[in-house]
Amino acid sequence: MAAAQAHHSQDLDHDVIIIGAGMSGMYQLHRLRALGLRVRVFEAGTGVGGTWYWNRYPGARFDSESYSYGYSFSQELLDEWDWSEHFSAQPETLRYLNHVADKLDLRRDIQFRSRVTAAHYQDDARCWQILLEDGSRHRARFLVTAIGLLSAPTMPRIADVETFKGQSFHTARWPHEPVSFEGKRVAVIGTGATGVQTIQEVAKTAGHLTIFQRTPNWCAPLHNAKIDAREMADIRTRYPEIFQRCQETFACFLHTPDPRGTFEVTPEEREAFFEKLYGERGFGIWQGNFRDILVDRAANAAISDFVARKIRQRVKDQAVAEKLIPKNHGFGTRRVPLETRYYEVYNQPNVKLVDINETPIERITPEGIKTSDAEHAFDIIIYATGFDAITGAFDRIDLRGAGGRRLKDAWKEGPQTYLGVLVEGFPNMTMLMGPHTALGNIPRSIEYNVDWVTDLMRHARDHGLTRIEATRAGVDSWTDHVKSLGMGLLSNEINSWMTGINSNVEGKQTRIIARYSGSAPAYRERCDAVAADGYRELNLA
The missing domain is CATH 3.50.50.60 (FAD/NAD(P)-binding domain)
Structure with missing residues (x-):
């Protein structure tokens, strides 16, 4: 006592x-x-909801499988919550966390x-x-x-940000009411994980989309899909093994490094393995790849070359494709954004990529963005400029x-x-x-x-x-x-x-x-x- x-x-x-x-x-x-x-x-x-409360930007979603991401501590929560997609979108995730808050008072x-x-x-x-x-x-x-x-969240160090007359948002401080891009001239600054998710969504409806990129990232396909009632019932029976798997793997994902080294297999086997991973859901290509791709330069160059070839195949304009291929870091050495038809966005006639290494942004103007070689007019500016x-x-x-x-x-x-x-x-x-x-x-x-x-x-x-x-x-x-x-x-x-x-x-x-x-x-x-x-x-x- x-x-x-x-x-x-x-x-x-x-x-x-x-x-x-x-x-x-x-x-x-x-x-x-x-x-x-x-x-x-x-x-x-x-x-x-934290992350899932603040980040309401279009396209925000998990890149861990939904059923590996939810809480595991309560059997009741596992029994009664149905995930609708393999990689849940932000609105569903926020509903889930509100459900947990209600359930536990x-x-x-x-x-x-x-x-x-x-x-x-x-x-x-x-x-x-x-x-x-x-x-x-x-x-x-x-x-x-x-x-x-x-x-x-961090805003970029660009002069006169406050002078812009249109709508502008940092992705992590997105308004709670819907934002329409229909017919609008939209700028997205940043191509990290958040930028990638935002861009592929905004490109569906924007009148014109201009993407300002400083550092391209190696992106891999998400391969998301809906989960129907039968599949959800099956997942529910497998929760014990799903969470056990997460306990055992290197980084708590469903994926863990392959025990083989990149050059312990033939070139044909290596290519086939990379193809298999590129075609599978989630982080397998990053977290489930050969054990040495993140420590051995030659191994990292092999997977980087493979993904670079994929980008060149998916982007029609090869000059644009080259700008989207990172030159200052290898695949997986930074967080890998997962995407859904991200590279295909650059094939749209209403989408333009601006490399700000070549033409830096000088300032924001009341009408839009001034770079070293042009003035761009916008209705909406989205700052996908990440976090401290x-x-x-x-x-x-x-x-x-x-x-x-x-x-x-x-x-x-x-x-x-x-x-x-x-x-x-x-x-x-x-x-x-x-x-x-x-x-x-x-x-x-x-x-x-x-x-x-x-x-x-x-x-x-x-x-x-x-x-x-x-x-x-x-x-x-x-x-x-x-x-x-x-x-x-x-x-x-x-x-x-x-x-x-x-x-x-x-x-x-x-x-x-x-x-x-x-x-x-x-x-x-x-x-x-x-x-x-x-x-x-x-x-x-």
Whole structure:
């Protein structure tokens, strides 16, 4: 009883405050409530869903198979939810997450329209004080960040953006009401995963579409299809093996690397294998390819050449095809966008590609976009310019740990974490899907992350602990381990959001190791060992 009372400090508003009501915040709320803790979630939006609440742009959808993406923790949820497509679109996904929120009665502990601007650790009281945008303050023993890897959108550094007279949107801040492209002159700036999904949808109805591309990406076919009642019934019987498979694979996808090396087979076998993967659903061509394509330059060149040939076959104008083939990175070394007739868009007479390496954008004008060689008039400008990834959402909150130290300063040279969950000098703060955790198929990683944090909180409750902190030695060891895992990976030589590079953000021009590059099973094994040892690697008080 004494332990429970020590944990339930009566002078605090809550036992735990969670920032964010996306997939991780929702599940963490559910688990901590079951421990009997007083939990409050602060969410900037007007509803649950996180990524799937904010990203309403046309074409937004999963690139993990729907049935491998939904929550696995509740048999009831699995039994009653039908997915309508192999790769669910955003509206369906948001309906699913609202269904989960209703089912688990989550909203009563979530405060919407509540953006957290600051979180300061109070040394004397061993608690966190949270400041909201409306000026209100809230105190809790523990703070959980569920703020997402890709939740801090970035606008490009282009002059006079605010002068444009037409409609303009960042894809991650899309309006809640429909936007019509019918007969309109539309610009899309950016050809990353979001840009690709947006472009292939907007091209269906736009009067004229101009695409401004800086860096082309290697894209592969999604091969989406509807799921009928019979197939859904079959999927439901296979849920145990689907989730077991996700537990066993390298990155929690249904796909995992082929054990063979690229050059251990004949050229004919290699070509046939690449063809097979190119014709199959989802990330197989990236995650289920020969084991060496992401570490061996010659192997990577082989798959890159194969996909380049596909692009040349699909795009009629070969000058345009060459612009769509990446020259500064190999296939799979950046996140691979999955597409549906994306390359065929460039065969449409009403679509134009502008390479801004050749003719840079100089500024936005009231009528449209001025490049170095032309003025383009538009009715709508869409900024598919991505996110300040992984650490960006942390940077937007004034986070201060023990002694008032700012997280931004602690991470000046790149993130330093313990298991990707804890930070030295920031007691009682845990991160869900923070830097240095296993990423891959995100909801599978979320569930593990949340379960691990829940067990840590249970340990604190049962032992009357009021301070949990990573040690310097633990952080150094884990950060070094994460860096060593990145050695030899071709992707860590490339500028991308996965290496912390963002030319649109001041100070994000230096490559860092912001993600864990090992296998998800190895990550879980390490975290499980820490828990099994009674968390003796942490400072507990």
